[in-house]
Structures are given as C-alpha cells and as structure tokens.
Amino acid sequence: MNELSHLRQDALAPAHTADIADALVQSSGLRIDIDRRRGRGAGLNPSGRFESERREAFDDGWQTLEELEPFRTEVQVEKPRTIITRNESPDIPFDRSVNPYRGCEHGCIYCFARPTHSYMGLSAGLDFEAKLFAKPDAPRLLERELSRQDYKVRTIAIGTNTDPYQPIEREWRVMRQMLEVLAKAGHPVMIVTKSALVTRDIDILSEMAAKGLAKVGISVTTLDRKLARSMEPRAATPTRRLEAIRQLTEAGIPTSVLVAPVIPALNDHEIERILDAARAAGATEASYVLLRLPLEVSPLFRDWLLRHYPDRYRHVMSLVRSMRGGKDYDAEFGKRMKGAGPYAWQISRRFELATKRLGLGRRGMPLRDDLFVPPAGGGVQLSLL
Template identity: 85%
Template sequence: MNELSDLRQGALAPGHTADIANALVSASGLRIEIDRRRGRGAGINPSGRFEEQRRETFDDGWQSLEELEPFRTEVQIEKPRTAITRNDSPDIGFDRSINPYRGCEHGCIYCFARPTHSYMGLSAGLDFEAKLFAKPDAPRLLERELSRPDYKVRPIAIGTNTDPYQPIEKEWRIMRQLLEVLQKAGHPVLIVTKGSLITRDIDILADMATKGLAKVGISVTTLDRKLARSMEPRAATPSRRLETIKALTEAGIPTAVMMSPVIPALNDHEIERVLEAGHASGAREASYVLLRLPLEVSPLFRDWLLQNYPDRYRHVMNLVRSMRGGKDYDADFTKRMKGAGPYAWQIGRRFEMATKRLGLARRGMSLRDDLFVRPDGGGVQLSLL
C-alpha cells in the first residue's frame, strides 16, 4: 500500500514529517501506477482547479485499475481567433508570443505552464503531457495579423508556454509553417526549446540569422542523464541539446544556453558545468531562471520529488521557501524569476562569475525590426478608400 493510502487511513510512516504529510494530502489524488504513466513526468492527475467536482482514481477491491490502459498522447485541434498572445509583464523581455500547441509532451515536472490546462477543464498533471491541442490555423492567423495596417513590429517569442519542437511537431509541422511566414515577412523571432527537432529548420533560421532576425535559446537543465530522464522524460537528452547548440551556432544562428530552472539541492551544483558545456558547444549567451511552483505545479513537483528523491525532499523545499518569502512561490514580478534571500543571492553571484569567466553575454544582441515587409492581403479586409 502506498504512503498516500496509509495517510488517508490515519497512519503516517515512521520518519515522515508533517511537512511531507501535507505534501501528500495536497496532491489531491492517488498516484497513477508506473506502468500506466511510463515515460511521463507527473505521477498524479488531479482535477483542474476550476472544476466543481474533484475525481480520484482508487482501487475498489475488484482489480478494476488493472484494466485501465496506459496514458497515450492524444491531440485535438484548437481553433483560436488569433495567433499572437500579448503580455505586459515587466520582467519578461518580449511583449508578444505564439504557442503553436497547448500542453507539452516533454512532460517536464517543473513546467510553470501546467496550470494553463485547467482552462480546458483538464488536469495540470498527466493530462498536460498526454492530452494536447494543436493549432494548425496559427500560420494563417499570423499572416493575417501581420498584414494589419496598425501592426507594429517587435520580436515574437515562441516556446514560452509550450515547446514548439515537442515530438508531435514532427507530424503537424506547425512551427515550420510559422517560421516560413516570419521569414517571408522579415519579422524577428526568439525561440526557446529543449527539442533537437529545431535542427530540421536550420535552413530557415540560418537565413533569418544572417539578417539579424533570429535567436535561439536551448534549455539545458542538467548534464545528468538519469535526472533528466526522470524530470524531463520526453525531452532531448542533455547531450543531444548540446549537439543542437553546436549545430545551430555552426550554421551562424546566435544561440544561448539557458539553465532553466535552477533547483536548489538538486541541480544548482551544476551551474558552472552546464555553462561550460554550453560555451564549449558554441553558445555565446546564457541565462537562468529559478524554480517556479505556481498553483498546481507545487503539489505535482512535491509528489515527484518525494517519489524520486525522498532523502532530499525536506532540504529542497526548505531552500525553495527561503527564496520565496516562506512560500512555495512568490509571483512578485521583481522576485519570481530570480528569488530573494541569501541562497538566491549566492546562485546569482555564481552565475555572474561563471558567465564572466567564460565570456558569455547575459544580454545578447538585439534583433532587427527594420526589414519587415507587411504580407499582402492575408485575409485582412481592404479599405474602400
């Protein structure tokens, strides 16, 4: 019987603290059997926070759970009204982005975007990585939006809320179509990904890069294959990501190594090694973001941490809270990316020293916005004058 079942029956395993008990309770659902969730990041699938009713899977004694099939990737078509999403967050270096997909098959347990699945009536847990939405109309909508007379050019970020190069992109090819629209229009683009599939589009990105229109950030969270496999089960391996950086930079595409997120007592000891590996692969820019645990991400990460690194659970969470004002997460714009307090300060200084020693820029080149050519038509209603 698992620990959550013991807890529900009022028995707490010896050595467990009240802190761990609270983490188990907050998970809001029984853990899904390993065989059913193999290759997935989350171990639970709690109901979305907007749902009036909460549903849990439990064993009724008739072995009914043994008949359930493994979680398989399902893709539905989403038809948005616009392709470009706007934001006015002061701590983000862009004001617009495109997400060709909703949900992400990479299954990174720490992903801050998981709570967005609740808007679809789905779970931020296993649903986020198994029940995906594709937006095949996004390229057409983008062309239409760029055609508007009042459109003002600013770099568009792609990969901010879902990875555009997750496995389903091989079939849907939405990201490549978006790049074709941006290339034709001479529009600047920033891309963030963990997927090695981006090398497929080097032909487009290299052409845009020669004109100062494209930059890429490759997220390298750890060099430990075992940790990466558990924490980011369907993302490219660390070595593949470094190979991707090399392939992009050799093609003349400005590429940054991004250590995101930095998790205290789990991967923060690798900061210097990750930056050194990225630099050796050709990256000339670097950045980092501290672990963020908003809304449903906190119980999901706690459950994963307790199952995979129970000996570090209390230490990791105590350090997280020390950088978040005693909470799991602080959404304050001045603190959410880097945290606060002595431990956060130490992480920041280590990053600064490593980037300075390696010659990695923390603020890279600006992309050009003077080459934009407004698409002709694109479905925009023409003036009668």
C-alpha cells in the same frame, strides 16, 4: 502513512514530518499506477482547479475497478481567433509571443505552464503531457495579424510557454510553417526550446539570422542523463541539446543557453558545468531562471520529488521556501524569476562570475525590426478605396 516506510527515518526531522505528510495526503488516491504513466513526468492527474467536481479512482474491494489503459498522447485541433499573445510583464524581454501548441509531451515536471490546462477543463498533471492541442491555423492567423494596418513590429517570442519543437511537431509542422511566414515578412523571432528538432529548421533560421532576424535559446537543465530522464522524460538528452547548440552556431545562428530551472540541492551545483559545456559548444549568451512552482505545479513537483529523491525532499523544499518568502512560490514581478534572500543571491553571484569568466553575454542581442514588410493581404479585408 505506509508510503513513508521507504524513506530513511534519520532524514525526517519532526519539524518537517508534517510537511511531507501534507504532500502525501494531497497525492493520496490521485497517484496513477506506474504502468499507466510510464515515460511520463507527473505521477498525479488531479482535477482542474476550475472543476466543480473532483473524481478519483479507487479500489473498493469488490474487484469492480476496471483495468485502465496507459496514458497515450492524444492531439486535438484548437481553432483560436488570434495567435499573438501580448503581455506587459516588466521582468521578461518581450511583449508578444506565439504558442503553436497547448500542453507539452516533454512532460517536464517543473513546467510552470501546466496550470494553463485547467482552462481547458483538464488536469495540470498527466493530462498536460498526454492531451495536447495543436493549432494548424497558426501560420494563417499569424500572417493575417502581421498584415493589420495598426501592427507595430517587435520581436515575437516562441517557446516561452510550451515547447514549439515538442515531438508532435514532427507530424504537424506548425512551427516550421510559422517560421516561413516570419521569414517572408522579415519579422524578428526569438525561439526557446529544449528539443534538438530545432536543427531541422536551420535552413530557414540561418537565412533569417544572416539578416539579424533570428536567435535561439536552448534550455539545458542538467548534464546528468539520469536526472534529465526522470525530470524531463520526453525531452532531448543533455548531449543532444549541446549538439544542437553546436549545429546552430556553426550555421551562423546566435544561440544562447538557458539554465532553467535552477533547483536548489538538485541541479544548482551544475551551473558552472552547464555553462562550460554550452560555451564549448558555441553558445554566446546565457541566462537562468529559478524553479517556479505556481498553483498546481507545487504538489506535482513535490510528489515527483518524494518518488525520486525522498532523501532530498526536506532540504530542497526548505531552500525553495527560503528564496520565496517562506512559500513554495512568489509571483511578484522582479522575484518570480530569480527569487530573494541569501541563497538566491549566491546563485546569482555564481552565475555572474561564471558567465564573466567564459565571456558569455547576459544581455540579449537586439534583433532588427526595420526589414519588416507586411504580408500582402494575409486574409485581411482590403479597403474599397
């Protein structure tokens, strides 16, 4: 328990010492040396939950442990058979989405998509932000699926899992190519990102927006640059995100601000300030999502919290659990996004009053679906008759 030595002892009530000890035990032997993970969000790289073996490096005192290299971003090509993912979730405003990448270099410690890396035999920790998968065939697959005779047009959401404008998009340009397919077909699209790189595609998005076919949501988690740096190490700074909102709205692209995630006792006091700043930048809509800690995300977040804000650990996790039925997370529809209980209600009420004061809409502007023209051919085998 020597890692507790740097914590203020008056912050550790006996009732919560076991909880903190539990977090330390889970990270024991798994925490990666800071020189190997510099510039990353996660401090751990545990084995995926589907793996039959669990491996971890340790020093046995015989000086046999080789010096390992830092985690570097590696990109592999993924070749899926289809690209449009459908869902029937009642608490999200879309029924289909596209993800041009798997994993995300932004390294946001709270990212609820981290557990998906386990399906690839990789860790939800550092692997998620360093071992990435690009889908260069996504534009072709998208065009093919839009060409199907049984395709029914609905708004496609992009960026709901991993960020389509993460740093590797500069080189791979998969997102831009998909936008070109959607623009040509007159298909509506809704984008969520925390990257200023989205402004690169203003030429396409502004033309689509003029027809009622596109809108963008910019995620702003905090205005505190230091907090953003540690929590979202490779994402755009808060200032650049606000500037992206300004550029998008000036180009006539409907832009909303997504305050997500709201973390009690860490960034929830910034809700009104974020909304004020986003409205001043030109945002017309706003929404929020409460911190979500499913599966492997919980120990990763708790380890991060212990490293960066040890004096707040007890308070943050206590409030999180008060909104999640005494657990770190509750995946029940209707509760997973907003939580439950008095503190969750208080956050909801504050958000409601702030958006009303600023004139920020909370219901998304509907996009048009009557301009859709299926791509000709699109790789689909044509009928002989």
